[in-house]
Every structure is written in C-alpha cells, then in structure tokens.
Amino acid sequence: MTDTLPSTTAPAPHDSACGRRPLPADRATARPVEAPGGRRGAGIGEVRLTGGFWGRLQETNAHASLEHALQWVERLGWLANFDRVADGTTGADRPGWEFSDSEVYKLCEALAWEHGRRSDPAVLRILDELTARIARAQKPDGYLNTAFGHPGRPARYSDLESGHELYCTGHLLQAAVAVHRVFGEHPLVDVARRAADEVCTTFGPTARDGLCGHPEIEVGLAELGRALGEPRYSQQASTFLERRGHGRLRPLPLRSAAYFQDDVPVREADVWRGHAVRALYLSAAAVDVAVDTGDAELLDAVQRQWTRSVARRTYLTGGMGSRHQDEGFGEDWELPPDRAYCETCAGIASCMVSWRLYLATGEVRYVDLIERTWYNVLATSPRSDGRAFFYANPLQQRVAGTEVSGDVENPRAEGGVRAPWFDVSCCPTNVARTLASWHTGLASVERVTHSEDQDVVTLLHYAPAEVELRLSDDQLLCLRVETEYPFSGDVHVRVSAAPAAGVTLRMRVPNWAQGALLRRDGSTREVLTGWVDVHDVRAGDQLVLQLPVGPRLTHPDPRIDAVRGCVAVERGPVVLCLESVDLPAGWCLDDMTIDLTQPLGDDGRGAIVTLERRAGSATEAEGMPYRPLRYSAASVDRERVRLHPYHGWAERGPTTMKVFLPTAL
Amino acid sequence: MTDTLPSTTAPAPHDSACGRRPLPADRATARPVEAPGGRRGAGIGEVRLTGGFWGRLQETNAHASLEHALQWVERLGWLANFDRVADGTTGADRPGWEFSDSEVYKLCEALAWEHGRRSDPAVLRILDELTARIARAQKPDGYLNTAFGHPGRPARYSDLESGHELYCTGHLLQAAVAVHRVFGEHPLVDVARRAADEVCTTFGPTARDGLCGHPEIEVGLAELGRALGEPRYSQQASTFLERRGHGRLRPLPLRSAAYFQDDVPVREADVWRGHAVRALYLSAAAVDVAVDTGDAELLDAVQRQWTRSVARRTYLTGGMGSRHQDEGFGEDWELPPDRAYCETCAGIASCMVSWRLYLATGEVRYVDLIERTWYNVLATSPRSDGRAFFYANPLQQRVAGTEVSGDVENPRAEGGVRAPWFDVSCCPTNVARTLASWHTGLASVERVTHSEDQDVVTLLHYAPAEVELRLSDDQLLCLRVETEYPFSGDVHVRVSAAPAAGVTLRMRVPNWAQGALLRRDGSTREVLTGWVDVHDVRAGDQLVLQLPVGPRLTHPDPRIDAVRGCVAVERGPVVLCLESVDLPAGWCLDDMTIDLTQPLGDDGRGAIVTLERRAGSATEAEGMPYRPLRYSAASVDRERVRLHPYHGWAERGPTTMKVFLPTAL
Incomplete structure (x- = not known):
C-alpha cells in the first residue's frame, strides 16, 4: 500500500514581496495550459485561495479526495496492474476497464498541482512512489499500458476503437506536463517523454495511419510539446486531429462514427455530437493545434461548434450530454432534465475547451460558461466530505436514491446519490486534478508589447484570494480579494503592490449581472455585463464590484x-x-x-x-x-x-x- | 439459396358450410395460445380477412415481408450458420449476433401461420427446407444453437447472461407450436421436442440452477407443453420463472439486475422495469404458468404490474420503453416523446401479455390496449411495401431521417426512416409472425358449461372478415363482418349460420368510443364503452355497431x-x-x-x-x-x-x- 496522505497540512511559508512564496519563482507561474500568444492564466503559485466556496472545495480535495482516490486505485488493483506488468504476471484476470491506467495518471496530475499549490512533502512522496511503480511498467521502447501487449493480454494497439491505449497515454502526458512545470525534471517526465516518443514513432505522419477511439492523446501531446519545446509532439497532435473524421475507425456494434467524432473532420463540423467527453477533449486539442499552428480556420470551426452547441445542446447548469445512451449529445433542443447525463467529466472537458478559447480570443462568453459549469457541474459532483461523487448530473430526480452505505463501488450514472467510486471511475480523479489547479483560472495576464501600454490583468472569477502575478519586466501585481461570492455579490479588491506605471485591471461582469456597480475612490458607476476595464491601477487602490446575486x-x-x-x-x-x-x-x-x-x-x-x-x-x-x-x-x-x-x-x-x-x- | 416465395398466391378454396375451408377441420382452430379455461381465441382457419386495414398488412406480409426476411437471413449467413454447424466449419468468424438463430425460428413460425392461413404449397416448401437445415445442426443430445458449443465457439451455456441460447430455443419452441398446431407431426416438432428435452435435462429442478438473461424460453416451454401435452415442459417454464429475481445472473458491465428482471421475483414485482422486451416476455410466461397451475397470486402480480405500467410507463401509442439506454422502461411518468424507444418487439410483447390476461380474465381493458398497440406500434413498423421496418417508434422526430437507398442494413434504433434490415434484427420477423396470425385475435369463444346457457362469441376487433367459429357440440357460428374501420366507425355483422339455440354475441366498445350506437332489427340504442352483449343471435341476424371515430x-x-x-x-x-x-x-x-x-x-x-x-x-x-x-x-x-x-x-x-x-x- 502506498503511503497515505496526512490529514492535515502545514501552513505555507510566507516570505515573498506579497507576503508568501511557497514555490521557486520560476515554478510559481506553472499552469495547465501555456498557449502561445499574449494571454496566460494565473500560475499555480500566483494565487492562494483564502477560504470561500472554492477554497473549501480545494481543501476538501487536498485532504480527503486525493487520499480517497489513492485508496481506491490501490484497493481495486488498478495500481497493482503496473506492478504486474513489471513482474511479468499479467493475465486475463487483470482488474479494471481498459482505461483504468488513466485514473492513476489523473491522480498524479492532481498530486503535482497540489504540490505546486502547497509544497507539501507528503504529496511529493506519494507522487514519487506512484511514479516509481508506473515507470517499472514501461517497456524499453517507451510503450506503457497495463491492458495491452503483455502475456495473457491483447496485442498492442490491436483495438484502437475501444482500447483506450492512446487515451491513457494522453493522461500520462498531461500529468507529466503538471510535474514538469511544478518540479522541472522528474522521473515521470522521462516516462512521458519516452511514451510520447513511442507514440510518434508508431503513429507518426508516415507511420501507422491510426487514431484512438477516445480523444485525449492529442491534448496531451500538444501541451507536452509546449512544455518540453518538442515540435514533434505538437505535430503528432495535429496528425491525430486531422486523421479524425474520415471513417478510419471501424464502427463499433450499435455505435455510429459520430460516437467518436470520426464522421466529420473537426474543421468541418458545425456542432458537438456523439460521446460528449470525446467531443470536448477533441475540441480542446483542436484549439491547441489551431493556436500552435496559427490555423484560423480550425479555430473558427471550434468556435462555431461551441456557439451552436451552447445555444442548443447545453443545460442551464452548463452541463452537456443529453443521453445516457452513448453518454452523448442529443439533437438540437433535446435537453430532458430527468435524463440529462451531464457527465461530470464532460463539464470539466467543456471548461477545458472554453478556457483555451478564452486564452485564444479573450471573449467573455467563454468565461461566463466556465463559471456556470464550475458552480453547477464541477461543484455538484463531490460530496461535501470529498469521498463520494456524482458521475451524471441530471436536473430532475424522479425517485429518491438509496443511501450508499460504506465505501462501496457503484454503477456509474444513476441512483440519485453520490457514490464513493464507480466501475467506470473517470470522474473522481478528473474532479481532483481540476480542483487542485482551479485557481489558475481565476485570473489571466496579458503582457503588452508596446512599452507605453499597461499590462492587463483580468479577474475572471471572484473568490477570496491572495494574488501575486508576475508582469512585464518581472514586476509584480499583488491583490487581495475579499468576498463571499457567490452568496454575496460584493467583491473587494485591494492592491498592495503594482508596477510603477500602473496596470489595467479588467473585471468580468457576468452575463446575468444586470445592474452591477463598480466603486473606486468613493465614486460608484453602473457597469454593463462583459468586461469592465479599470486603468492605471496602482498600489493602495481599492475597488468594490457589486454584482446583483439575488x-x-x-x-x-x-x-x-x-x-x-x-x-x-x-x-x-x-x-x-x-x-x-x-x-x-x-x-x-x-x-x-x-x-x-x-x-x-x-x-x-x-x-x-x-x-x-x-x-x-x-x-x-x-x-x-x-x-x-x-x-x-x-x-x-x-x-x-x-x-x-x-x-x-x-x-x-x-x-x-x-x-x-x-x-x- | 433457399427457394423464394412466389409473389402471388392462389385464392383459397371455398367449400365449407360457411363457404370455405382451406385447412382440415381439426387444424382450423390452431392458434398461438391455447390456455386452459373456457376462453379461446379464433383459430387460424376460422377467420379470413377480406381486405381492409389488416387484410392489406397481412397480404403484404405474405407476399413481401416473408420473402424479404428469408433473403436477409440467407444473405447475412444467419441461415448458413446452421449448415456450418452441421458441416463442422464453425469458427470465430460466425456472422450475426448470438441471437441470430432466433430470426430463423421466428420466420419459421410466421411461415407456419401463413400456411395455416392460406394452405400455400410454396410456403410449405420453404418451411420444410428451413427445417431440414435447422435439423442438421442439432446435436445428438438435442442441443441446438449455432453460436455456442462448437469448434471456435464458446462452450455451451457458458454465458447465460448474454448468450441468448435459451432465448433462441424458446423461439424454436414457439415455431414448433405453430407447426404442430397447423401440420400436426412435422420434423420441426421433433427438433423442438428434443431441444426442449435437453433444456429440461440440463436445467431441470434438480439440475443446473441457471436461467437465461433474456426471457423467452419460458413462454416457449409453456406453450409447447400445452401443445404436446408434456407437463415436464410446463414445469420447466415454472422453474425458470421462479429462479428469476434472486440475483442469480451475474451483473453485466454497467447493467443492473433490473435490466433482466433478476432484481425482484416476478410474483413480488409491482411494475415493469429494465429491458422492455425481456420484462414483457417474462410476464407473458408468468400468465401462462399462473393459468396452468392455478396460481392466483402470480396472475394477480402480473395484473398489478400491467396496471401500474400502463398507467405510468406507457405511451399514447401503447408503446413501451422510454429509454434507448438498455432499451428499457423508465421511471413512472418518464415518457419523453423524442427519445421514446417503443421498440416494435416490445409492442408485440405487450400484446402477448395482454392477450393472455384477456384470455385468463375476460377484462376488456386488455383488449383496448392491444388495439391501441396494434394500430400505433405494430402497424407503424412495416413500410407499406413490407420491405423495411421501424425498430424504435418515437413520438417525435426532431431531425428528418436520411432516405435508405437500396436494400441495406441499418443501425437498429434511430434515423427516422424504416430500414430494410438491422444489425440486431428482431423486429422484422416478429412483425411477420404476428401479422401472419393476427386474425386469431379478432374474436374469442367461450363455450359454456351449463347446457341451458349460450356460447359466448366475442368480437374483439373490427375488420372486414369472414368468420366461422366452432362452438359447443361442433356447431358453427358464421359471420360476415363488413367495415372500413378504423377510418369509418360503422361495423356491419351478418350472421349466416348459428347454433339453433342461438349464441350470445359480445362486442367490444373501445374505451374512447363515447356515444357508440348499436342497431339490431331496426332499433338503435346507445351502448357504453366496454362489453355489449347481444343475446340469442341466430342465423339471418344483422347488427350494426356505430363507433364515433371522428x-x-x-x-x-x-x-x-x-x-x-x-x-x-x-x-x-x-x-x-x-x-x-x-x-x-x-x-x-x-x-x-x-x-x-x-x-x-x-x-x-x-x-x-x-x-x-x-x-x-x-x-x-x-x-x-x-x-x-x-x-x-x-x-x-x-x-x-x-x-x-x-x-x-x-x-x-x-x-x-x-x-x-x-x-x-
């Protein structure tokens, strides 16, 4: 059994200009997405939540959910599957679905962000131990999967449609991105590099013309390419993306090509369809590729799909996926509340797409949807103790569920109660990695290129936090945000340090907030929904945004x-x-x-x-x-x-x- | 390639007291269900439709759908699977799902009823040829299934949950019942007898404690037991029925025990749930067992389930099954029109249950539901040319389908157009057997036991027909029904022969027919919905029922x-x-x-x-x-x-x- 996490953590040391700096400065800006272009999210060490709605969720995640997930992947043998590969004891009795490796990787990603957030040696120890067990299972040529390519198991890449091998690898790469950005070099990064190399060798542009039934490798390769500065990985993401939509995948019984988005090329599609998580991971990768290659047509395509899908295939909660059948999108206007699937992972994936679109375009509508989805899908999934989760998030429950007694596994989707774990258990670890890095989406920074302009710092969401952002020329903007949002609409922003030339502080007025007010220096004005810019913000400034949350x-x-x-x-x-x-x-x-x-x-x-x-x-x-x-x-x-x-x-x-x-x- | 059916048929000979008799008298009363008790349906040779709504459907079935189905089971190799077993050339490449044998059996059943209806030598020839190919595949101990127990195939009864072996056997037995009643002894009856014996030996009360994931064997055994007078078969049906509902079946991935009704014993359940066709075939068998054994509690249980399910889980069309997921019932009141599954087979199965409940109780509500389901589910499935079918029958189509070009296979459930054939193709042959024997549900006969009382003949549905029913003491009631129902509500009944003592003619006034009128001997009276009894009906009588169909x-x-x-x-x-x-x-x-x-x-x-x-x-x-x-x-x-x-x-x-x-x- 791997070490368990301690149930409490030491407070973070406070020693920076803004009063704290748990990570080395060059690691503080680590964040899940590092798209080229002028706009970036906050770094894992640049924001510290000080309680509030998300602070409590993040603490529960840190002190309950991570350990909970660790215990489950150990208990069910999903972690031991790696040991069995290393020990040569694999067989037909391997426990777990083909994609169970990915839960271990998502947990690693969560641990990496958690360490980035709190610099906790206990977290680091677990991550190192998981890494060691994963690394032992890697083949000399870099191949790494516990379900395929071993004695008693199907051959490598023998079932691209359903096997989820490249899907698992994608999650390994995303974990490695987090580890690399938080720790720098680390054994998990080596593992990922070798795995990515094997994928490029096997599936490169002139090699095997295959793709994975479940998108995810694309987004993993794209970001690892950015993290390691390896253009081959970015190129491979693009190759996989362009192969999709031409019917290369064999149809599965009773499932159409639209199920895995192999019906229409991503740059030609008008709307999201088929399996929701697949559709959304694919779109996230499409934005990555579009931004990396300057492909405006591809970026437009994703925006077009977002627009129609949000207008016609999205629930009030931000949830996506109207059908239990195929865990998929429905037709336009097919949004039954009782059979809403609204998979937690689809909500997370939707935010991954919107976040990338926001970074690429700066449009406020993407952040509005993220907020809606965070409060009503992401925050709905974990039970208040962090040890049970909703997988599906319907908007109507016709029959009260049955209380789950004890720490037992459940079917994935139904029941009306949060379950400790699932047979298909993608959601708990996805929630964990998302909550651990949640605050990197709180703000964004645009460094300006003309020296006469001010950097723009955008507050995208409102939560009590200490914010310390690195701007141009290594200058810092330090803010303290105080609010009881979302229950109160009053948001107080105090600026304790700012570049001498000032910055522009941009704030989001949510699209439902008709009649919001902004107070600065004793004067109050009504502000419209969308962006409100406050120029020339300097140390000592105080702002109050009043959002009508009634x-x-x-x-x-x-x-x-x-x-x-x-x-x-x-x-x-x-x-x-x-x-x-x-x-x-x-x-x-x-x-x-x-x-x-x-x-x-x-x-x-x-x-x-x-x-x-x-x-x-x-x-x-x-x-x-x-x-x-x-x-x-x-x-x-x-x-x-x-x-x-x-x-x-x-x-x-x-x-x-x-x-x-x-x-x- | 098996012989094809001729595209036209010779008119039936007319030589009985009522003007026709294509079958020997002892075969004319052949019918799918022969429950003990005083009430029986019409025999296959006792009613002849003379055009009209159902006459056209039946003729199209005879002259297009049967040949169509035959061509498809041949084309896809589902028929050749029997040859391969006989020739010892089975293997992993066997085409078709595990249950494809059942399509051949349902086709045999349809051919048997069709021969009973028309005494067509061409139909008989095909049936004989199919029987010969089926019989060659039977093992010496009676086991008969092309998907299991052969080289390159899984072992016999190694997957009771999903393998459908006993389900297939059940359809074989139902086909044999039709053959036995229409032909008497026939090689297919021998095949079925040996198959049933093997099932009883393997799964008897003191043998293997197993049951099939898909109910059907029960209804097949029960009726074959009645047809052959073999109480072991009836007993085995009861044994399978009682084994169900105790969690004996291993859970399938992502499917609960309710999916195959293994969650609650059938005599304890309150409502239909899980896979609709499974639930309904099971209930049909439960009525059979209840009636055969005089088990009032069991009969009550099915009536209770019928009542609640019809009140809360049934569509306006009579369709059942609210979910594509699991092809299943939903919760109470969960009846989305766009995602209505309303599988054609579930409609047929619902009528199987209601027919048995009507025979057992005489309650009109069961016939009302049958009529609703016949006109709006059964009649909806086949295209007017009989060569394409709906599998699912939603009440709303959001996006127009794509025209099927040519005689090609389709996914099963969606698309908004009727498809020539399906990957899972249970519906076309189910429609075929149901239409071929449709007219046996037109009327029922109750022979009375007190000699002073009159036999009761009930007209359950209204269609242009010649009716010649054998009553007590081999007396005949001959009627001619003339109507353009359902488009006109006027139904003319002319009695050309009747027992000297007269009969009671009971007619159903459908539950929607407020203000119906009945005319006899020039006098007209309003009749209430439900049953209306006309006593002392004698030769020469004329009745007119006027139903307000506006x-x-x-x-x-x-x-x-x-x-x-x-x-x-x-x-x-x-x-x-x-x-x-x-x-x-x-x-x-x-x-x-x-x-x-x-x-x-x-x-x-x-x-x-x-x-x-x-x-x-x-x-x-x-x-x-x-x-x-x-x-x-x-x-x-x-x-x-x-x-x-x-x-x-x-x-x-x-x-x-x-x-x-x-x-x-």
Whole structure:
C-alpha cells in the first residue's frame, strides 16, 4: 500500500514581496495550459485561495479526495496492474476497464498541482512512489499500458476503437506536463517523454495511419510539446486531429462514427455530437493545434461548434450530454432534465475547451460558461466530505436514491446519490486534478508589447484570494480579494503592490449581472455585463464590484420541449433546485406548481418561492394517463418553500429534485 | 439459396358450410395460445380477412415481408450458420449476433401461420427446407444453437447472461407450436421436442440452477407443453420463472439486475422495469404458468404490474420503453416523446401479455390496449411495401431521417426512416409472425358449461372478415363482418349460420368510443364503452355497431413532464401526428402551436387543425437558450393543416414529426 496522505497540512511559508512564496519563482507561474500568444492564466503559485466556496472545495480535495482516490486505485488493483506488468504476471484476470491506467495518471496530475499549490512533502512522496511503480511498467521502447501487449493480454494497439491505449497515454502526458512545470525534471517526465516518443514513432505522419477511439492523446501531446519545446509532439497532435473524421475507425456494434467524432473532420463540423467527453477533449486539442499552428480556420470551426452547441445542446447548469445512451449529445433542443447525463467529466472537458478559447480570443462568453459549469457541474459532483461523487448530473430526480452505505463501488450514472467510486471511475480523479489547479483560472495576464501600454490583468472569477502575478519586466501585481461570492455579490479588491506605471485591471461582469456597480475612490458607476476595464491601477487602490446575486427567474427557450411551461430560479451563478426534503409534509414534486405572482424571497444562499399543491391529477384512478379533457385541479395548499443551490442537492439525504418548476399543470 | 416465395398466391378454396375451408377441420382452430379455461381465441382457419386495414398488412406480409426476411437471413449467413454447424466449419468468424438463430425460428413460425392461413404449397416448401437445415445442426443430445458449443465457439451455456441460447430455443419452441398446431407431426416438432428435452435435462429442478438473461424460453416451454401435452415442459417454464429475481445472473458491465428482471421475483414485482422486451416476455410466461397451475397470486402480480405500467410507463401509442439506454422502461411518468424507444418487439410483447390476461380474465381493458398497440406500434413498423421496418417508434422526430437507398442494413434504433434490415434484427420477423396470425385475435369463444346457457362469441376487433367459429357440440357460428374501420366507425355483422339455440354475441366498445350506437332489427340504442352483449343471435341476424371515430383531442397527465402544455389528436384507435411535409412552406415544427379554439376537421383518415406559427423564439440570436423574460411571440401566420395517422408517418419521405402539439410556446 502506498503511503497515505496526512490529514492535515502545514501552513505555507510566507516570505515573498506579497507576503508568501511557497514555490521557486520560476515554478510559481506553472499552469495547465501555456498557449502561445499574449494571454496566460494565473500560475499555480500566483494565487492562494483564502477560504470561500472554492477554497473549501480545494481543501476538501487536498485532504480527503486525493487520499480517497489513492485508496481506491490501490484497493481495486488498478495500481497493482503496473506492478504486474513489471513482474511479468499479467493475465486475463487483470482488474479494471481498459482505461483504468488513466485514473492513476489523473491522480498524479492532481498530486503535482497540489504540490505546486502547497509544497507539501507528503504529496511529493506519494507522487514519487506512484511514479516509481508506473515507470517499472514501461517497456524499453517507451510503450506503457497495463491492458495491452503483455502475456495473457491483447496485442498492442490491436483495438484502437475501444482500447483506450492512446487515451491513457494522453493522461500520462498531461500529468507529466503538471510535474514538469511544478518540479522541472522528474522521473515521470522521462516516462512521458519516452511514451510520447513511442507514440510518434508508431503513429507518426508516415507511420501507422491510426487514431484512438477516445480523444485525449492529442491534448496531451500538444501541451507536452509546449512544455518540453518538442515540435514533434505538437505535430503528432495535429496528425491525430486531422486523421479524425474520415471513417478510419471501424464502427463499433450499435455505435455510429459520430460516437467518436470520426464522421466529420473537426474543421468541418458545425456542432458537438456523439460521446460528449470525446467531443470536448477533441475540441480542446483542436484549439491547441489551431493556436500552435496559427490555423484560423480550425479555430473558427471550434468556435462555431461551441456557439451552436451552447445555444442548443447545453443545460442551464452548463452541463452537456443529453443521453445516457452513448453518454452523448442529443439533437438540437433535446435537453430532458430527468435524463440529462451531464457527465461530470464532460463539464470539466467543456471548461477545458472554453478556457483555451478564452486564452485564444479573450471573449467573455467563454468565461461566463466556465463559471456556470464550475458552480453547477464541477461543484455538484463531490460530496461535501470529498469521498463520494456524482458521475451524471441530471436536473430532475424522479425517485429518491438509496443511501450508499460504506465505501462501496457503484454503477456509474444513476441512483440519485453520490457514490464513493464507480466501475467506470473517470470522474473522481478528473474532479481532483481540476480542483487542485482551479485557481489558475481565476485570473489571466496579458503582457503588452508596446512599452507605453499597461499590462492587463483580468479577474475572471471572484473568490477570496491572495494574488501575486508576475508582469512585464518581472514586476509584480499583488491583490487581495475579499468576498463571499457567490452568496454575496460584493467583491473587494485591494492592491498592495503594482508596477510603477500602473496596470489595467479588467473585471468580468457576468452575463446575468444586470445592474452591477463598480466603486473606486468613493465614486460608484453602473457597469454593463462583459468586461469592465479599470486603468492605471496602482498600489493602495481599492475597488468594490457589486454584482446583483439575488434570486431571479429564468425561462427556457420554448424549443426545449422537455421543460415547456416551466421556470428555473437562479441566484448569481448558482442554479437553484427544489428538493422533496424541503416540501411540506404530504406534498410531492409531481403535483406542485410555482406561483409567479408572488415575490421571490432571498435567504442569502437560495430562494424562497410560493408553491401550490394541486389536487386532482395525482389522485386519478389508475388507467392510461391520457384523457379527453384537460387536466385541471384547484390549488389545495399554498406554501412558501425554500429552493437550495443545485450543487448541494442530495447532501441532506436521498431526495427527489427539480430544477425546472411547472408554472401550471 | 433457399427457394423464394412466389409473389402471388392462389385464392383459397371455398367449400365449407360457411363457404370455405382451406385447412382440415381439426387444424382450423390452431392458434398461438391455447390456455386452459373456457376462453379461446379464433383459430387460424376460422377467420379470413377480406381486405381492409389488416387484410392489406397481412397480404403484404405474405407476399413481401416473408420473402424479404428469408433473403436477409440467407444473405447475412444467419441461415448458413446452421449448415456450418452441421458441416463442422464453425469458427470465430460466425456472422450475426448470438441471437441470430432466433430470426430463423421466428420466420419459421410466421411461415407456419401463413400456411395455416392460406394452405400455400410454396410456403410449405420453404418451411420444410428451413427445417431440414435447422435439423442438421442439432446435436445428438438435442442441443441446438449455432453460436455456442462448437469448434471456435464458446462452450455451451457458458454465458447465460448474454448468450441468448435459451432465448433462441424458446423461439424454436414457439415455431414448433405453430407447426404442430397447423401440420400436426412435422420434423420441426421433433427438433423442438428434443431441444426442449435437453433444456429440461440440463436445467431441470434438480439440475443446473441457471436461467437465461433474456426471457423467452419460458413462454416457449409453456406453450409447447400445452401443445404436446408434456407437463415436464410446463414445469420447466415454472422453474425458470421462479429462479428469476434472486440475483442469480451475474451483473453485466454497467447493467443492473433490473435490466433482466433478476432484481425482484416476478410474483413480488409491482411494475415493469429494465429491458422492455425481456420484462414483457417474462410476464407473458408468468400468465401462462399462473393459468396452468392455478396460481392466483402470480396472475394477480402480473395484473398489478400491467396496471401500474400502463398507467405510468406507457405511451399514447401503447408503446413501451422510454429509454434507448438498455432499451428499457423508465421511471413512472418518464415518457419523453423524442427519445421514446417503443421498440416494435416490445409492442408485440405487450400484446402477448395482454392477450393472455384477456384470455385468463375476460377484462376488456386488455383488449383496448392491444388495439391501441396494434394500430400505433405494430402497424407503424412495416413500410407499406413490407420491405423495411421501424425498430424504435418515437413520438417525435426532431431531425428528418436520411432516405435508405437500396436494400441495406441499418443501425437498429434511430434515423427516422424504416430500414430494410438491422444489425440486431428482431423486429422484422416478429412483425411477420404476428401479422401472419393476427386474425386469431379478432374474436374469442367461450363455450359454456351449463347446457341451458349460450356460447359466448366475442368480437374483439373490427375488420372486414369472414368468420366461422366452432362452438359447443361442433356447431358453427358464421359471420360476415363488413367495415372500413378504423377510418369509418360503422361495423356491419351478418350472421349466416348459428347454433339453433342461438349464441350470445359480445362486442367490444373501445374505451374512447363515447356515444357508440348499436342497431339490431331496426332499433338503435346507445351502448357504453366496454362489453355489449347481444343475446340469442341466430342465423339471418344483422347488427350494426356505430363507433364515433371522428377526431378528438387527448390531454396527457401533467405528471408526464415531457409533454406538458401539449395535446394529441386521435381518430378512433388511431393516433395522429403532424409531419413537416404537411406544413406550409417556411414553417417548422419548432415554432408552431395548435389553436384549440378552432374546430377539428375530419378528412376521413386524419384530422384538420388550425396551427399558428409563432415568430420570435426561433429567430433569437444564438446564445444560451435561457432568458430572464418569458419567451413570447405573436402569431404571425395561421393555417389549417392536416394531421395524418401516426402509423403511416415517414411513408412520404423523411420528415420531422410530432404527436404532441404545444398549445402555447
């Protein structure tokens, strides 16, 4: 058994100009995506969350979820699969799906970012130990996968459609990117380099004309190419990308080519379709390749797909994937709340795409979608103790789940309760790596090229944090952000250090924040949604952004048939929901409507609405549920009822739940 | 290549008391289900359809679909799989799914009923030839399956969960039942007897404690036991039934025990769940076992499941199965029109259950559901030329399908066009066997035990037909039914022969037929929905039933969230739909509402409604489809538009389609 993580951590040392510097300066700017161009995200050591919504999620991730994931990959033998390869004891009885290696790699990536965030020797020790076990399984030519190419196992690359070998390698490369940026040279980087070399040799432009059924290798190669300055890797990402969409993959039984996006080349597609995580990892890679090669057509293609998919195939929560079947996107307007798949990993993958598009274009809409997805998909998945997760994130739960007793594995998608682990367990480690590096998306920096202009620092999201960003000429901008966002809309920004020439501080006014106010130097002005620029920011400045986070009604487009005649209630970036545990005794979600003539109350976290219980329909004698007369029922009861944040649903026990509330029967 | 069927058939000879008798008298009463008890369906030779809705379907089945299916099972090697077993040339390259044998058996069953219906030597020749090829593949101990137990193939019964071996055998037995009842002894009956014996030996009460992942063997054994008077077979059906529901089947990856109804014993379950065809074949067998053993608790259990499932998990069309995922039932009220699976086979299986429940109880509700399912699921599947089929039967098509060019295989479930054949091709042969024996469900006979009472003959459905039923003491009731039902509601019944003591003629007034009239001897009376009994019917009597088939609105229960704020239009037993090909130029199904203040027009087949095209929503700039204000749009156009029968949708080319029409945006 690998070492377990300590349950508490030492506080980070505080010794920089801004009061702290846990990582060497050249490592502080480490971040998952380092796209060429003038805009970058914050470094892993440039922002420190000081509590708040995301600070708590990040701490729970650090002190519960990482250890939890480590125990599970050990318990299920997914980690021991590496040992078995090294020891020559592989066989038909290998535990886990073909892609279980990737969970170990995502855990390594999470550990690397976690070390970058906190410089914790315990974390480092685990990472080193995992690396040693992984490295032993690597073949002399660099090939590394525990499911293929060993005694008792299928041959290497014998099942590109379903085998997930290159998918696993992609996650290894992403882990190595994190390790390289946080640690510099490290044995895991060597492992990844040799694995990437083997991939390039086997699948290079003039070698085998293959591609993986599950995109991921592309995004791994692209970023490793950037991290190591190795153009062959970037080129190989492009090669894989361009091979896709021409029907090279053999059709799987009952699955079309669209399932793995092999139906249409990525630069020709108009919309996301097929398996959601596949579609989104592929699009993230397409942005990487487009940016690396200056391919405007390819970048346009991804933006076009984003636009239509967000307009017609995306849930209010930001969730994507309308079908359990194939874990896939549906048609335009096919957005059933009860059968919403909205896989946690698809939410993460959507943010990966939007983040790359934001870095490439600077458009605010990408960050708006990230925020929506973070608060309503990413934050919904982990249980408050960090030891159970949602895999699917439906917007309606018809039947209350069954409490999971103990630390047991669950089917992946259904059940209405968070599960400790899954048979297909991609989500927990994906959440872990995303939370560990979450704060690198809090802000971005644009160094300007004309010396007379100011650097632009953009606050993309609002969380209590200490921020210390390196700008042009090694100058620092140090900020302290204080806020109880998203529950309060007041955001205080205090500038403790800034370049002498000042900087431009750009802040995002979310697209729902009509009537936001900005206060500076005692004067207050209304600011429009989108970007608001504050020029000439200098040390000692104080800014207050006031976002109107109070509850508001949201109406779905009538083309979304599945929620016709319903409204949702949101509060700031947080989607609210009605849970049966909050209903008066004897009420049921099935026979309840919302009275829109009554005001929305604000309880500081959710909302208070007036519901009417309707008699009649629910008490009909059984028979086919279709009648010659319109169902009608008088309101028999009326109550003020509390709506809670969707991200916390089912935290108080199994419950039925609705995001969209009918306005009439 | 097996002989093909002739494209036309000779007219049946006419030489009985009622004017015809193609089969020997002792074969004329052959029918799929021969439950003990006083009530039986019509025999294959006791009813002859004389045109009309079902007559045309039956003729198309006879002269196109049977040959079509034969060509496909030959073309794909599913038939040659039997030859390969006999020739010892099996291997890993065996074409077809594990269950492809069953398509050959269902075709045999269809051919047997078809021969029973028409006494066609060409049909008999094909059946004999298929039988010879099947018989050669049988092992000396009776085992018969082309996918297991041969060189290069997995071992016998090594995968009860997914292997479908006993499922295939069940279809063999059902085919043998048809053959035995139509022909008497025949080589296929010998094959089935030996196969059933092998099953009883291997899986008997004191032998291997196994069961099949897909129910079907149970219903096959039960009926073969009745046909051959072999109580061991009936006992084995009961044994398999009772083994189910205790978690004996190993869970399949990502599938729960409910998928194959191994979660709860059938006598304890309250509702259908999991894979729909599995659930329904199992329930059909449960009725068989309950009736054979006088098990009132078991019969009650199936009725309880029927009641709740029909009230909460059944589509307006009678279709069952709300999920593509697992081809399964959803939760209560989970009935999305666009993702309705409503597999054709599930519709057929539902009718199998309801037919058995009707025979057991005499309750009219079971026949009402059969009628709904026949007109809107069974009749919807085959294309008008009988050479393409729907597998899934959704109630909304969002994107028009792509015309199938040529006689090519298709994925099973989606596409919006009927396909010539499927990878999983259970539906075409299931339709074929059902249509070939369809008329045996037209009427039922109850012989009475007290000599002073009259036999009861029930007309369950209305179709132009010559009916010649054998009653007590070998007396005959001969009727001629003339009607253009379902398009006209007038049904004329002329009695040409009847027992001297008279009979009671019972007629079904469908549950939608408020205000039906019955005319006898010049006097007309209103009759209530349900059964209407006409006593003392004698030769020369004429009856006219007048059913109000005009278009009517149907409102869904508001608990069916997916169609909130919508209505459907029905006409008699026929569900109507709106197809985009009937919309005015420039209109789209997405931005259209129905104006309920305008009258429904009747065009004799469908309905004419007033639609309003709403501007606004569909022309919004792209962005997330959620807004702070309620979407509203003035009506910009208003047109009278024709709704057509759902069963004929997509017959005029690919189209988008809706059964449920919004009353407001």
